[in-house]
Amino acid sequence: MLAKTFRNPLFWLCLIGLALASVLPLWVSGYILGLLTVAYYFGVFSMAWDLLFGFAGEVNFGPTFLIGLGAYTAGILNGHGVGIPLCLLAGTVAAVIGGLVLALPALRVRGPYFGLTTVVAVLILQNLIVVFADTTGGEIGLTVPDVISIDAATNYWIALGFMGVSGLVLYAIAVSPVGLILQASGQDPVEAGALGFNVAKHKLAAFCVSAVFSGLAGALFVFYMGTASVGTLIDVSVGVQVIIGAVLGGRRTIVGGVLGAVFLIAAGELLRPLGSLSTFVVSAAALAVILFVPSGLLGILTRQGRHA
């Protein structure tokens, strides 16, 4: 088992990547650290999404539903004087409960309808936030009194550590026997059932795990930003970015999501001089990768790793 891990190029790639990333604050500016901090949280969003799509075979078009539930629950509670650790816990629990309420009926419908249900959930959440503007800050957004830290490097390390742990847990699940059953359920649910696996149970569990990490990451993100708004956390376009990040990085790889998220945010920043054209260029690049390198950025890297 251990020997197998050491022979895996992915293991070394991750280790080198993490090592490099952890010493980055010694060299780069606070601005770049801030960007990467955002990218790491988005990386967790993408990884959590990949567990559902890449393994359970369910396309969740509404990752921001889970993220938003976590973020807003934590933010609103903090506004009422609840401490950060409890807010994080409450945000996570809210995301799981919301995820269950959504997934229980949604997993009964097949194929594209599951995806549609998840989009509608995002729209409903968005509406609720606007309607209950007194509590949620509505369209202007929610400002939280507490932040984790005002030091860019500290925030960066927290995000990096959180991403590392999330990635490890999600990856461990994905390659475990449970992950194998999950893949079988996504690939051929009829046969998985005939092999004695309760497909609905496994998919629901995957949805809950995805919700835990989405919700917790959403809550942490709020305490990093100090604000939460529909436009940055819940809007369907944010969800699309999470999805593109996961697919771009490499479907069914879990850790690829980080790569995709960093790429998207870095590219957006580098191309900022192009103005509104930058979105177009980033989208076109993402589309090209998805069309021509279906295994994603990670696929390119590990293949080179194998040749080396």
Add this chain to the structure above:
Amino acid sequence: MSAAGLAPSPLPSPPARAPASGPPLLAVEGLTKRYGGLVAAKSIGFSVRAGEIVGLIGPNGSGKSTVMKLIMGLERPNAGSVKLDGTEIAGWPSHRVARAGIGLVFQHSRPLHRQTVLENIKLALLPDSLIRLLADPGVETRARAIAERVGLGAVMDRRPGTLPFADLRRMELAKAIARDPKVVLVDEPFAGLTSAEVADFSALIRGFRDEGKAVLLVDHNVKSVAALVDRVFAMYLGERVAEGSAAEVMRNETVRRVYLGGSIETASRPEATFAGEPLLKVEGLDVLYGKAQALRQVGIHVHEGEFVSVVGLNGAGKTTLFNAISGLVPHSGRIHFAGEPLAKRTPAGIARGGIVQVPETRELFGEMSVRENLDLGGQHLPKAESARQLEWLFELFPILKSRGGQMARTLSGGEQQMLTIARALMMKPRLLILDEPTLGLAPVILEQLSKALERLRQTTPITVLLGEQNVTFALPHADRVYVLEHARIVWEGTPDRFAAEAGTGYL
């Protein structure tokens, strides 16, 4: 690889062994399933004891697969009971049925492509648990042992995508063995296998019996499983038609009529009456689906005005042959139509050139009315001609006239089939290809369809190529018959010689 591959021994002679006794492991009673108005299984009852192999046999649409799905819990029965070792399991979800001790060897499945063969087998050994993040060390050893047993020892570290077809079937069998069920259901155990592979698989299935499992083989015809089964239960149109030893069932009058037709009136015209170059000429046709050879060196020809039937069981390659002619699947070999090669033409070009195929799946526009479906077929005709054609078709299929405004999907199966044929005829084809028009139709509808074809043949100079597994339907109109078996043409002749020379393969 021919008929011999399917019947290693001349006639069923199960090895001499003590007949299984004791209470049945699997007992099915009064099992009924309705889909809307169609009764797919009607009060089906049989039982399988430990150490016994029973064949569940029936032609396409007979309901045998439905019964299999009902037992496995993939469908819920409307009525009836399924008892596994005394426990009532009818209506349970499939994962509970599987845990209770029934295993299903799928004919087609989608294995885990990114995992190795061994990991695919390991999957079947896992408990249905959400918290087992580390597999039992014993799982690895057992998976290896099972891989060796089914003959996958040399390839267990390869990915399923790189395996030949037979090895994929072995992997499915391995998964069933891994579950160690009390009752094993095997869906079409020998489809697509060579004779050597058939012998291998037969031995593995006998292994199930020797371990005291109850085995149910689900297949199209008795012959393919005759050498293996202790008893046969034959179905047709959702009902039981016969039960007994393989030899008894093959002698059964009803079974013979279902598979071979009674005394069939044939009205063939000698091939010599069709002069000149054939309208359609297929030579040396090969088609591969991945690794499975769907057609091997197939050659047929059809003269202008001739009615030719291609008879073959499910999976023999009929649809593939027609799709190759219509340009829908990649192939090698030569196909000439009216003297011209078709190789470079697109499917649309071939259809405009006069070859119109009526697919097995019908492909009607369900949300359009009967009239609209027909008008679409007559799109390219001048208005007056289209109207004339429509008039003639309503004469041929009077029922369609009275249903003109109805949405196509609300028609019965037989009416839909007539509409599909009529729509094809609106295109005024030079060659009409009919692929299994009788699929899932009741006998009375078959008769109507048969009469319409007869009128078509007598009143028009149309050329027809018909693919059927229902011999009763295929023979009466045919001038000439080809038999397609396991991707090859194995027999060609006139319909009156069919029963004597090629019929036994169809029981």
